[in-house]
Amino acid sequence: MPVTETATTKIWQRRDRNRQIAIWAAQFIAVAIFMYCWQLVSDKTSWFFVFDAPRIAVDMVERMVPPKWSYMETLWRPIWDTIAIATLGTLMAVVMAFPIAFLAARNTTPSTAFVRPIALFLIVSSRSINSLLWALMLVTILGPGVLAGMLAIGFRSIGFCAKLLYEAIEEIDETQVEAVTATGASGLQILNYGIVPQILPAFAGISVFRWDINIRESAVLGLVGAGGIGLQLSASIDTVSWTQVSVILLVILATVLVSEWVSAKIRHAII
Amino acid sequence: MSLQRIWKRPPMIKSSLLRWSLVVGGTFYLALALGTMEVNWGRVADGLPRAERFVMAFFPPDFVSKFGAIMDGIYESLWMTVVSTVIGIALSVPIGLGAARNLAPRPVYLFSRGVLAVSRTFPEIIIALFAVKIFSFGPFAGIVALSIGTIGFYGKLLAEDIEDMSVSQAEAVKATGASWFQWLNYAVQPQVIPRMIGLAMYRFDINFRESAVLGIVGAGGIGATLLTSFDRYEYDTSAAILLIIIGIVMVVEYSSGYIRKWVR
Numbered sequence: 001m002p003v004t005e006t007a008t009t010k011i012w013q014r015r016d017r018n019r020q021i022a023i024w025a026a027q028f029i030a031v032a033i034f035m036y037c038w039q040l041v042s043d044k045t046s047w048f049f050v051f052d053a054p055r056i057a058v059d060m061v062e063r064m065v066p067p068k069w070s071y072m073e074t075l076w077r078p079i080w081d082t083i084a085i086a087t088l089g090t091l092m093a094v095v096m097a098f099p100i101a102f103l104a105a106r107n108t109t110p111s112t113a114f115v116r117p118i119a120l121f122l123i124v125s126s127r128s129i130n131s132l133l134w135a136l137m138l139v140t141i142l143g144p145g146v147l148a149g150m151l152a153i154g155f156r157s158i159g160f161c162a163k164l165l166y167e168a169i170e171e172i173d174e175t176q177v178e179a180v181t182a183t184g185a186s187g188l189q190i191l192n193y194g195i196v197p198q199i200l201p202a203f204a205g206i207s208v209f210r211w212d213i214n215i216r217e218s219a220v221l222g223l224v225g226a227g228g229i230g231l232q233l234s235a236s237i238d239t240v241s242w243t244q245v246s247v248i249l250l251v252i253l254a255t256v257l258v259s260e261w262v263s264a265k266i267r268h269a270i271i
Numbered sequence: 272m273s274l275q276r277i278w279k280r281p282p283m284i285k286s287s288l289l290r291w292s293l294v295v296g297g298t299f300y301l302a303l304a305l306g307t308m309e310v311n312w313g314r315v316a317d318g319l320p321r322a323e324r325f326v327m328a329f330f331p332p333d334f335v336s337k338f339g340a341i342m343d344g345i346y347e348s349l350w351m352t353v354v355s356t357v358i359g360i361a362l363s364v365p366i367g368l369g370a371a372r373n374l375a376p377r378p379v380y381l382f383s384r385g386v387l388a389v390s391r392t393f394p395e396i397i398i399a400l401f402a403v404k405i406f407s408f409g410p411f412a413g414i415v416a417l418s419i420g421t422i423g424f425y426g427k428l429l430a431e432d433i434e435d436m437s438v439s440q441a442e443a444v445k446a447t448g449a450s451w452f453q454w455l456n457y458a459v460q461p462q463v464i465p466r467m468i469g470l471a472m473y474r475f476d477i478n479f480r481e482s483a484v485l486g487i488v489g490a491g492g493i494g495a496t497l498l499t500s501f502d503r504y505e506y507d508t509s510a511a512i513l514l515i516i517i518g519i520v521m522v523v524e525y526s527s528g529y530i531r532k533w534v535r
Contacts, residue, residue, distance in 0.1 A: 037350035128520035143314035
């Protein structure tokens with residue numbers, strides 16, 4: 001605890017001098033970087049449009065009400081597709097993430113020098129590429145449609161699920177594994193009876209969590225033609241049918257809220 | 272008569288009725304979902320040679336011929352990320368404080384929670400779609416979208432962290448007669464800041480990845496360059512861009528580990 005003593009009194013300070021100076025320096029650099037970046041933004045922005053924005057926004061909202069509820073009839077199929085993309089994609093992802101997680105976890109990987117880096121690279125590349133980018137690629141390859149969307153969601157989610165799962169595997173209780181090993185179990189039996197039961201709740205939780213995220217993501221995949229409700233959204237925006245847009249937005253909001261509620265319930269039941 | 276007892280491991284879901292209805296219902300739904308999926312297999316077969324070309328484009332990727340365009344895009348994505356992360360976090364601090372149940376009065380709490388729920392529901396790309404309509408094309412629209420996304424993410428986690436903080440420390444500082452702001456600065460802030468800096472780095476990472484797609488709807492960043500390269504079938508350039516994105520995400524992830532250690 002840094003305390004400076006003047007002639008008569010002791011003054012408490014939260015940090016000693018060097019640490020305080022380091023923090024000030026870091027803050028100064030951060031502000032400088034921000035100001036520089038803001039300058040670049042400002043150069044590329046036509047401020048006239050920004051100052052005009054409130055009027056446009058009010059105008060847009062006015063055109064959106066009242067929502068054209070009759071449009072709902074054509075939306076049921078896209079909603080079904082959106083949920084199917086998210087569910088099947090998540091399923092595909094967890095099936096593939098399961099072995100990758102075992103290869104990436106430090107305590108179960110067959111070789112730390114060779115297999116583990118490959119598994120980690122797979123995880124990072126799947127995670128760094130947004131599902132819309134995956135969809136963009138898959139649409140050029142497979143053509144527009146639900147299949148491309150499902151695979152895009154799947155590829156994007158592998159990394160996410162595998163990362164959380166391998167962290168769970170690294171945190172397991174080793175004594176249980178030892179106990180199973182002591183019975184003379186084979187490698188696969190150890191996996192099956194020593195490790196898998198310990199990570200199963202985490203595994204189920206991760207899957208449901210990702211499913212919830214995927215509902216949100218599959219709602220926008222239609223923007224690049226990969227099926228789901230995003231297709232109707234971009235079509236309605238392009239044809240400036242704002243009353244349809246508001247219906248779609250409300251539908252997305254409702255779907256997301258319901259899926260969030262479902263996933264919270266399931267995770268609550270598991271943990 | 273030999274009594275043989277065979278051990279079976281206990282199932283994860285205890286009630287067998289619930290377990291079997293979940294299995295049957297799940298299978299039924301999956302069959303239905305797969306059955307209603309319309310796949311144009313002819314188009315898929317046509318596309319497969321393209322898949323091969325696409326994979327081959329990674330060996331080697333073409334960093335050189337569109338170097339200027341790629342660098343402009345990456346650079347724009349990076350500064351969009353910096354600005355939107357800073358603005359988003361700056362705005363999410365008051366909202367996060369308001370959304371912490373142990374800090375804020377009831378009406379403020381409900382209002383802040385409402386703001387967080389709305390900004391979390393819509394994906395950044397949909398917000399960007401509307402931001403482009405309102406603010407016209409360009410990075411400003413992207414920054415608005417990313418900042419709103421950041422508020423929802425960061426504000427919620429900040430509020431939860433404040434709700435979980437140790438009450439005894441907060442009481443100790445309050446007992447010295449500290450004012451509200453002193454209390455916030457010396458009791459609340461030190462407890463939440465290490466985790467919050469880690470989360471800020473994580474959000475920076477997310478914002479960078481998101482900024483890579485905002486270009487698809489015209490909101491600036493590397494996405495526009497990427498989309499153009501796809502449309503022009505220049506897959507080797509796309510491969511280069513994707514590799515750069517992966518590289519930057521890896522760098523951010525590793526350096527965030529170091530920064531977190533330094534803060535602690």
